[in-house]
Amino acid sequence: MGGDPRLTLAGPVLDVAPRLLGGLLTAGGVTVRLTEVEAYAGEQDPGSHAFRGRTPRTQVMFGPAGFAYVYFSYGMHWCLNVVAGEDGAASAVLLRAGAVVDGLEHALARRPGVRERDLCRGPARLTRTLGITGEQDGADLLDPASALRLELPAAAPPDVRTGPRVGVSGDGAAFPWRFWVDDPSVSAYRAAAPRRRPAG
């Protein structure tokens, strides 16, 4: 699967998401190998920011694949998505976790005292470790001159696991659109609608 990476990312988001696992994301002098992602499937996905249609914040999602959608959450966190699907599909893949493979010194400098496996264990930790903020919203991930670069793996890892998305409530939680590989950097946070001990 050589091919034009832009074309690969322009495929159906549920195909694109697992293809990002093993990919290399570089920013702020740090490179991570992606270990966990989540798919957000456009305007018909109740869990997606694009669910309510095009807005100033989500306009990047409605554009062509391969660009960065960076949003701000909970008053302090940035999260990074890769826009996927055809132009106008408004689908994207949230990058939830990764393992640092280069620039460890820069990563540790940004996150003093944090264990190596926790550096990018979670979507907001990942952006913080790589120094990603809203300034990178709309960046072309496939442009070598970009502050944010993504390199797709030659092939998807053979052992991709799937499960419900994290932090998504309501109907959007029904689909197993979270993809990960077995790695210590994969986030381990509770689901959006945590259950108490199962009745019975």
Next chain:
DNA sequence: GTGGGGATTTACT
């Protein structure tokens, strides 16, 4: 102009 909620992380009990 106002109000409610959020694709989270961290610290504390």
Next chain:
DNA sequence: GTAAATCCCCACA
């Protein structure tokens, strides 16, 4: 396990 931190975005009026 529970709660605090913290502010942008969006829907309404």
